[in-house]
Amino acid sequence: MKTSTKFKTVTILFSLVVLLAACSSTHAKSLSQPVTHIATTTTQPPVYCPLTGMPLQPGQSINRPALAVKIDNYPAARPQSALNQADIVFEEPVEGFITRFVAVYNCNSPTFLGPIRSARYEDIGILDQLSSPVFVHAGGIAPIMSLIKSDTSAFNINILANPQIIIHPAGKVPPDSTYMSSLSAWSMDSNDTTPPSPIFIYSSSIPQSFNPSAVTGIHIDYSYTNDETWQWNATDGVWNLYYSGTELTDPSGNPITANNVVVQNVSVTFGPWIEDSLGGKEVVPNFLSGGPATILRNGQAITGLWSRSSLNQPTKFIGSNGQQIPLSPGRTYIEIVPNQVKQNLLTVPSTTSVSTSGSTSASNNSVP
16 A cells, blocks of 8 residues: 555656646747737828819928919029929910919929019919918019909018028029028918918819810910920920920929919900009909810810909819819919910811810920
8 A cells, every 4th residue: 555655656756846847848939939020010091282182292291271373484594493394384475475483382482583573463373272371572563462462362572571591592683583492481470380272273184075086285365575485395294385496494493383284364454553663454354154174284275264253262173074174183274364375285187176265275296
């Protein structure tokens, strides 16, 4: 009996040792095995520039209002700076149907832009569709200054009254010697970090329901100083701008380009204010009348109509199918063309004339 008891005791002790050894081996093995961490990522939706439909790039920002800058377009003012950094550029007829630009910035921050010139009455109809923009100009006649202050929600900056933000580049003479940095203007309204609302819709290609037609460009004969042609550049996929047969470039020689050219035909009246010493009267477009429109994108033209319910609403461009015409993502030029100005689409070949109150016709001419 004693022998049996002793044997059982030894057996139990041996079993405990084996069990402990097994547990120790399993623990050591578990410690030696690598631990795999499962990474969890959250994909953020892309942020788009509201006035171009393009994805936001490093160094860009949308957290500020639109910056609208009045830029000269008289031949002596060329080449202008920073037009290729604008999101939208409005070309507006002033006295004598010479033209000026309202260049609009949001995502880009050009450090040198101009030359900056005076405001006009029609700027009100442009500013009011840009949410609450910062508007920079070089003054203007008293009635216009009063109307801009009372009839728009713009943060109004007369650069001549703010010499601390003026840049006078060497070699430039008045009236085309006033330039600035975009950041200096935004800094004067630094509390406003609200992006502008989009005013267009975009698509990567043209839906065929809009019945687009292939064109090589469009010619708009504003005046002898602003005899304008947009030419399709198929190699770069953009429209290039010419005046009297000479390509418009920036100071570095880069062509001024657009992804979209929107031609908005408008009825205009004149006066009652005199703008210059020659007796030139203020051009007053009717931005609520509606009328013909032509949209150029991707080497094609879409004809339609424009409408606008109120000045604080953006203009809508509607195709023959009754739908809003989408633009190509990128920079857009809006040509505000009085009905009495002749314009013609350039096509190769073309035998068709498009009759509108904006005198649009088709031609097989190429850009000079």
